[in-house]
Amino acid sequence: MQADVLGRTFSALADPTRRAIMARLVLGEASVSELAEPFDMSLVAVSKHLKVLESAGLISKGREAQWRRCRLEAMPLKELDDWLETYRRFWSESLDKLESYAASLKQRRNVNERDE
Amino acid sequence: MQADVLGRTFSALADPTRRAIMARLVLGEASVSELAEPFDMSLVAVSKHLKVLESAGLISKGREAQWRRCRLEAMPLKELDDWLETYRRFWSESLDKLESYAASLKQRRNVNERDE
DNA sequence: CCATTAATTAACCTATAAGTTAATTAACTT
DNA sequence: AAGTTAATTAACTTATAGGTTAATTAATGG
Numbered sequence: 226m227q228a229d230v231l232g233r234t235f236s237a238l239a240d241p242t243r244r245a246i247m248a249r250l251v252l253g254e255a256s257v258s259e260l261a262e263p264f265d266m267s268l269v270a271v272s273k274h275l276k277v278l279e280s281a282g283l284i285s286k287g288r289e290a291q292w293r294r295c296r297l298e299a300m301p302l303k304e305l306d307d308w309l310e311t312y313r314r315f316w317s318e319s320l321d322k323l324e325s326y327a328a329s330l331k332q333r334r335n336v337n338e339r340d341e
Numbered sequence: 342m343q344a345d346v347l348g349r350t351f352s353a354l355a356d357p358t359r360r361a362i363m364a365r366l367v368l369g370e371a372s373v374s375e376l377a378e379p380f381d382m383s384l385v386a387v388s389k390h391l392k393v394l395e396s397a398g399l400i401s402k403g404r405e406a407q408w409r410r411c412r413l414e415a416m417p418l419k420e421l422d423d424w425l426e427t428y429r430r431f432w433s434e435s436l437d438k439l440e441s442y443a444a445s446l447k448q449r450r451n452v453n454e455r456d457e
Numbered sequence: 458c459c460a461t462t463a464a465t466t467a468a469c470c471t472a473t474a475a476g477t478t479a480a481t482t483a484a485c486t487t
Numbered sequence: 488a489a490g491t492t493a494a495t496t497a498a499c500t501t502a503t504a505g506g507t508t509a510a511t512t513a514a515t516g517g
Contacts, residue, residue, distance in 0.1 A: 229357055236355035239348050240475085251427055257494060270476055272494065277474090291484045291493045299431035306425055306432075311367055313422070315415035356505085373464060386506055388464065393504090407463045407514045 230282070231308060234301040237281035242266075243274050250284065250297040257293050346398070347424060350417040353397035358382075359390050366400065366413040373409050 227233045237243055246260055261271035275295060278284045282301045286293040343349045354360055362376055377387035391411060394400045398417045402409040 227355065227357075231360070232355050232357055235351050236474095239343065239352035239355055241343075241345055241348055242475095244347070248427070251431075258492090266475090267477070268494075269478085269496090272496095273475075276495090293494070297428075297431060299428055299434075302425060302428045303432040306422075306429070309418060309422055309425075311364070312413075312415055312418045315367075315413060316419040316422075318415075352504095358505095374462090382505090383507070384464075385466090385508085388466095389505075392465090409464070 230301065231304060233281040234283065234305055237277050237283055240274065240277075242271075243278055246271075246274060246278065247283065247297065250295060254294045254296045257295065260295060346417065347420060349397040350399065350421055353393050353399055356390065356393075358387075359394055362387075362390060362394065363399065363413065366411060370410045370412045373411065376411060 227236055238247070242264060245263070249255060249260060249263075257272055257275060258268060260275065261268045264271060275284065275286070279286060282298055284295050285298050286295050288294075343352055354363070358380060361379070365371065365376060365379075373388055373391060374384060376391065377384045380387060391400065391402070395402060398414055400411050401414050402411050404410075
């Protein structure tokens with residue numbers, strides 16, 4: 226398994242089922258069976274997914290009678306966002322390139338129009 | 342393997358070696374053996390890591406004589422950033438909570454000071 | 458043409474991720 | 488006390504990730 230926090234976050238979010246669970250939890254807290262309902266897999270499987278999310282710190286569970294209420298915990302996502310910081314200039318650079326390319330296309334079109 | 346783009350991005354970045362390679366490529370393009378140099382593993386292993394990054398679209402390779410120059414490609418990271426958008430309010434919320442907690446601590450300290 | 462350098466492909470090993478079913482724990486309900 | 492509901496743990500299967508060494512491909516340089 227992954228030792229580093231970031232690695233665990235990335236690897237937890239690599240699974241589409243787990244990302245769907247995260248998306249669901251944006252809407253509010255939910256029990257394990259509520260979370261499991263939309264998926265075509267056993268409750269056990271979902272329970273394991275939740276454990277992965279929990280040990281990555283992406284969710285927490287509170288107990289109420291026989292239910293576990295799961296809630297989203299965002300701090301690991303914030304760390305992910307911080308990690309991205311180093312790379313932001315790269316996509317703004319390529320967006321700049323795209324933009325200037327688009328501008329040059331437009332320019333060319335205008336020239337052609339003048340020719341007609 | 343992962344079908345979805347986002348899943349591939351997350352899973353590519355889950356590995357610390359691959360994140361280190363990404364960090365190196367921020368500094369500029371590099372050949373496979375240059376990239377492999379800092380790591381205590383075979384060139385083959387690094388080559389495989391590069392293939393994972395490449396099929397996630399996170400790097401590209403150009404050929405020059407017998408060298409492959411690897412460069413960072415940021416678009417998948419931008420998609421990751423977009424994915425994060427949904428969750429941003431969550432950590433600002435918890436930062437707000439932290440902030441107001443800190444404020445209340447400060448408040449209490451001031452009260453105590455007045456008592457002394 | 459042959460040797461060297463850069464990188465990939467092939468074949469293999471081992472650990473782990475993601476699922477299954479069956480059994481167990483724990484709390485509520487009657 | 489017995490039954491029901493919620494969830495976890497245990498035991499198992501299968502596929503894949505990440506590493507190894509040996510063999511192969513491809514370009515350069517004597």
